[in-house]
Amino acid sequence: MKQAQTLLWKGKVEATKALFTDRKGKQIQSFYRYLDKHCHRLINI
Numbered sequence: 001m002k003q004a005q006t007l008l009w010k011g012k013v014e015a016t017k018a019l020f021t022d023r024k025g026k027q028i029q030s031f032y033r034y035l036d037k038h039c040h041r042l043i044n045i
Helices: 002-009 013-019 026-041
Strands: none
Touching (some): 002 013, 013 026
16 A cells, blocks of 8 residues: 555556456446546646
C-alpha cells in the first residue's frame, strides 16, 4: 500500500494499477474507476 501511495504522489496511475492486477473484486474495480475518473487531478512528475 505504501508503494501505491508513493506512485500516486508521483502521478504514476498506470503503475499503481499494475500493483493490483492480481486482485479481483468489487473494491479493486471501484478503486480503478476512481483512479480513471480523477487521474487528471494527480500530479504527473
